[in-house]
Amino acid sequence: MRAWLFRLSTKHLWEHPGRSLLGLLGIALGTAVYLSISLAAVSALRSFQDGVSAVAGKAEWRLMSPGAPLADFLFTRVRQASEVKAAAPVIESILDLSDPHQGPVLLLGLDPFSELPFRSYEFLSAGQVGARVWEDFLTRPDGVLMSEPLAQRLSVKPGDTLPVMVGSSRRVLTVVGLFRSSHGLYPLDGSVLLMDLAHAQELLGKLGQIDYIDLLLKSKSPGVAEKLAAQLPPGVDLVQPGSQGLQMEGLVAAYRLNLSVLSGIALFVGMFLIYQSVTLSVVRRRREIGLCRTLGMTPGQVLVIFLAEGVVNGLAGGLLGLFLGVFLAKNALGVMTQTMSSLYTPVAATDLFIQTPLLVKAWVLAIGATLVAAWLPAREAARTPVRAVWYREDLEERLANKVGQFFWFGLGALMLAGMLASVKIGNSPPYPGFAAAFLILLSFALLTPAAVKWWGRTLAPWGRRLWGVSGELGCRYLAGSLSRSAVSIAALGCALGMLIAVAVMIGSFRRTVDDWVSRAISGDIFFGPAVFSTAAYDRFLPSEVIPELQADPQISDIYFYRCVRIPFRDRFILVIGGSFEVLARHGSLWFRQGEGQELMLKARSRGQVMVSEPLAEIFGYREGDLLILPTPSGPQRLTIAGIFYDYRTDGPSVWMDITLFRQFWQDRHLNAVRLYLKDPSRVKEVQAKLQHRYGQRYHLLTLSHADLRAGILKIFDDTFALTYALEGVAIVVAVFGIITTFLVLIMERERDLALLQAIGTSRRRILGMVLVESGLASLLSFVLGALSGSLLSLLLIFIINKQAFGWTVRLYFTPGIYWQTLVLVTLLGLAAGAYPAWRALQSHLAAILKEE
Amino acid sequence: MIVLREVSKTYQRGAVAIHALRGVNLVIESGEFLAITGKSGCGKSTLLHLIGGLEPPSAGQIVVAGRDLSRLSEVELTLFRRDLVGVVFQTFNLLPLLTLEENVALPRVxxxxxxxxxxxxxxxxxxxxxxxxxxxxxxxxxxGGEMQRAAIARALINRPAVILADEPTGNLDSGTGAGILELFAHLHQHHRHTVIIVTHAPEAAAHAGRVLRLHDGQIQP
Structure with a gap:
């Protein structure tokens, strides 16, 4: 096939640059959103994994205890084991920088004499660091080495002091020198401090304890590791350092998958736009195709020409999308790291990690999407009979005849969606649910031609009554141009449906969380260093606080709270020790089955545990099942007394009475307490008293129940900020579609409009007719969007959310989103129709009527 | 040579059957200049379309340059139209975005x-x-006259065996129309294509070697 023939396409693309650009922008935006989410997610996780690798260094194995430190004598024992070539003890904690700086910083406590085989920080070379620095590091209890990137960021030099929060205490460290990682890899984007192990133990209140021991074994054969593992005391596990990264990936997998699917929606809507753009091209050039077929163009050549038009859109739009995507990813990365930090673990990723395979994948996806979207209209073009040169309305007639067929296919797709929605494949992500969501959108797209036909015909008499001839003609034109209007109505309906579904889901979820806070979290004041921060498992209430609180006459009851995060199967889970007796007295957890007070007391007396609904859903536990929980005292077989609703986002959790927890963890620390006041109306007074008593010495949060609720809902809203942004892009893409459609529809009808003017119809009336048509098209998009969106919201709430995160979300009707969408789409639709109509009315009548 | 045997064409418009051609038998010799006349709706254009392989007959056999059109596949029909047939339309049908030169070059490409x-x-x-x-x-x-001249050039560029012209002067004033008919006659004389013109203009018939009248889908004796 001669390349020159593609000029037929390029000439059309250049003839209407604005319209071509809209189609191109649609696919560009879709690609950009998809790419930006992928890049941001990969960059955030990569930053976390780099951090893990940087800390792990060359370590092949790691000894650690689930959610607890190790006794430091274990290091001496392990180092002497015959299987071990080298061992290094490590203690680590996330500190918060205090004024004038802020943000998290990782403190690594290391034994410099054991480090050499593991980590190659340049401070180990005396020539680089200097004997004085080396001496200060080993002898000054507050001396730290700061990473070069952090020192540059904070403009700190050796000798400067560094105020930090250590748990709840304010401390001042001294920077004795700087260090550089030989591979340029740092955890937390370089926010790292190194301290001598003994000084770190003292600073963190972990005397005689280490967090883990890195190991190099004499042989890589699995038998050697197994032999070493057999010698370890109960509750000490031999793991590979990389597993931490994998477990983090497991934890954020559902969050990532949902964002990826949402980012795909913009591309899906972009596909409609390409479909519509190529369809409009086929419709408009039908006569031209017929002529080319008469002159000897084969159906295959026609197919290739129209597919090429789609692919050009994909190539150019995809390329533009790549640039736009990288730009958007920089913003998305900030939002995503913030969300991951507040939900899962501190992540600091400022640099975008641009992977060429990801760019290629996004581009190929854009081209593939346009090819798929262009295939149907291109095939339609290839089937154009040569008689189309003489008979223009043939396609419209054929489409009108196929409306019934589309309708039944649509119903079929809807039924298939219903069937898929009820399928669950083990513990895997809810792929059948996502397929069902796609089918719902597809089914409504297939039902659209029938709806448009019915809508236009049914409303025609009403249109006449309300707006006279303009109203009736507008309705009839809408029903009579299915090949063009149905596609754009379906695209807009699809985008609106997703917007409504996501908004209803988020609204329902927010109300459910709000109910949960009121119903399942009792207490007048929440007090401690770690009320919100999920990564602050090693931040404790100072030991003198509890007796003072117990002696306070205004406090009637105190609930103790201790939380650790442990690896469990393929992800991290939380194990929480709490005062079950206090909870039973003041309003307990919110259980799926059974009465709360009774369950809490029974669990306490029998040494049983409660598990959160997400944990039960993800791992398939039921009430009464046995759970084998890894603890520092070895694996424990525990009966599940109850399953409770839990909407914390930092992972599935196991709750046990604080007494049982202390038995397994041998740990008297508390992360926070809930205070129940004798007179709950004096919350403010007690808050002020606590702040006055401890504010100077410690950094402790004192939150009322209302503060806690507001804080939880703020985290919730921040989490979904990106979701709204993604939906917004899908709407913008769909609006491009509706503008393009009306531009083409009115341009095609230029002659009709001129004729109407010529026979005396006023411009106002013609404008009214077009506005009726575009307004009704928008209104129908809204109706279809509202219906599909409502169905999708049920699917998201009851199937996808439940399978992905294990949360039971209660459905709450949110009328606001329906009203807002209706107003938005009607205004957009009218604006989309008004401009082309106005433009058509400015044309020279005689010229248009004379033109063939 | 073009041979039509018992050719009929019926269009179905809903429940109504429209018989455009009824049992037409016709032989057109190579190099002949034939004019087909008749009233609107008598089946002139349909006859032209059937000969050009633009649509299939409902019944009967059409043989053009030794090819039985009913036995040709869709692709073979396309190649037949491309290589053996040149079509001139009443409404010129030039592609508006291409120059006249590009329009004429298109069939060769x-x-x-x-x-x-x-x-x-x-x-x-x-x-x-x-x-x-x-x-x-x-x-x-x-x-308009220049557009039609370009359309004629486009029909001729592949040196087809048959030129089919459907009311080529219908959209032109009488003076320009006469010029187009003279051009057809001149080209026919020089290149000896078979030319079939559908027209209801009596002056067109004056240039043709034979005139055929159609009435209600049948050839009038």
Missing amino acids: LQGASFHQARDEARQWLAEVGLSDRRQHKPHQVS
Whole structure:
């Protein structure tokens, strides 16, 4: 096939640059959103994994205890084991920088004499660091080495002091020198401090304890590791350092998958736009195709020409999308790291990690999407009979005849969606649910031609009554141009449906969380260093606080709270020790089955545990099942007394009475307490008293129940900020579609409009007719969007959310989103129709009527 | 040679069957200049479309240059139209975005010629129909008569065996129309194509070697 023939396409693309650009922008935006989410997610996780690798260094194995430190004598024992070539003890904690700086910083406590085989920080070379620095590091209890990137960021030099929060205490460290990682890899984007192990133990209140021991074994054969593992005391596990990264990936997998699917929606809507753009091209050039077929163009050549038009859109739009995507990813990365930090673990990723395979994948996806979207209209073009040169309305007639067929296919797709929605494949992500969501959108797209036909015909008499001839003609034109209007109505309906579904889901979820806070979290004041921060498992209430609180006459009851995060199967889970007796007295957890007070007391007396609904859903536990929980005292077989609703986002959790927890963890620390006041109306007074008593010495949060609720809902809203942004892009893409459609529809009808003017119809009336048509098209998009969106919201709430995160979300009707969408789409639709109509009315009548 | 045996064409419009042609038998010799006349709706254009392989007959057999059209596949029919048939329409049907030169070159490119070769040949044919100075113009920049001349050049560029012209003067004033008919006659004389013109203009018939009258889908004796 001669390349020159593609000029037929390029000439059309250049003839209407604005319209071509809209189609191109649609696919560009879709690609950009998809790419930006992928890049941001990969960059955030990569930053976390780099951090893990940087800390792990060359370590092949790691000894650690689930959610607890190790006794430091274990290091001496392990180092002497015959299987071990080298061992290094490590203690680590996330500190918060205090004024004038802020943000998290990782403190690594290391034994410099054991480090050499593991980590190659340049401070180990005396020539680089200097004997004085080396001496200060080993002898000054507050001396730290700061990473070069952090020192540059904070403009700190050796000798400067560094105020930090250590748990709840304010401390001042001294920077004795700087260090550089030989591979340029740092955890937390370089926010790292190194301290001598003994000084770190003292600073963190972990005397005689280490967090883990890195190991190099004499042989890589699995038998050697197994032999070493057999010698370890109960509750000490031999793991590979990389597993931490994998477990983090497991934890954020559902969050990532949902964002990826949402980012795909913009591309899906972009596909409609390409479909519509190529369809409009086929419709408009039908006569031209017929002529080319008469002159000897084969159906295959026609197919290739129209597919090429789609692919050009994909190539150019995809390329533009790549640039736009990288730009958007920089913003998305900030939002995503913030969300991951507040939900899962501190992540600091400022640099975008641009992977060429990801760019290629996004581009190929854009081209593939346009090819798929262009295939149907291109095939339609290839089937154009040569008689189309003489008979223009043939396609419209054929489409009108196929409306019934589309309708039944649509119903079929809807039924298939219903069937898929009820399928669950083990513990895997809810792929059948996502397929069902796609089918719902597809089914409504297939039902659209029938709806448009019915809508236009049914409303025609009403249109006449309300707006006279303009109203009736507008309705009839809408029903009579299915090949063009149905596609754009379906695209807009699809985008609106997703917007409504996501908004209803988020609204329902927010109300459910709000109910949960009121119903399942009792207490007048929440007090401690770690009320919100999920990564602050090693931040404790100072030991003198509890007796003072117990002696306070205004406090009637105190609930103790201790939380650790442990690896469990393929992800991290939380194990929480709490005062079950206090909870039973003041309003307990919110259980799926059974009465709360009774369950809490029974669990306490029998040494049983409660598990959160997400944990039960993800791992398939039921009430009464046995759970084998890894603890520092070895694996424990525990009966599940109850399953409770839990909407914390930092992972599935196991709750046990604080007494049982202390038995397994041998740990008297508390992360926070809930205070129940004798007179709950004096919350403010007690808050002020606590702040006055401890504010100077410690950094402790004192939150009322209302503060806690507001804080939880703020985290919730921040989490979904990106979701709204993604939906917004899908709407913008769909609006491009509706503008393009009306531009083409009115341009095609230029002659009709001129004729109407010529026979005396006023411009106002013609404008009214077009506005009726575009307004009704928008209104129908809204109706279809509202219906599909409502169905999708049920699917998201009851199937996808439940399978992905294990949360039971209660459905709450949110009328606001329906009203807002209706107003938005009607205004957009009218604006989309008004401009082309106005433009058509400015044309020279005689010229248009004379033109063939 | 073109042979039609018992050719009928019926269009179904909903429940109504419209018989455009009824049992037409016709032989057209190679190099003949035939004019088909008759009232509107008598089946003239349908007859032309059937001969050009633009649509299939409902019944009967059509043989053009030794090819039985009913036995040709869709692709073979396309190649038949491309290589053996040139069509001239009443409404010119030039592609508005292409120049006259590009419009004329198009069938040659479809035939597999390079654009440069096709353009050179298009220039020769445009010169033959008197449009050398208009080759870079787009259709809307020239007159109706010039558009039709370009359409004739396009029909001739692949040197087809048969030229089919459907009311070629229908959209032109009488003076211009006469010029187009003279051009047909001149080209027929020089190149000896078989020319079939559908028309209801009596002056068109004057240029033809034979005139056929159609009435209600049948050839009048």
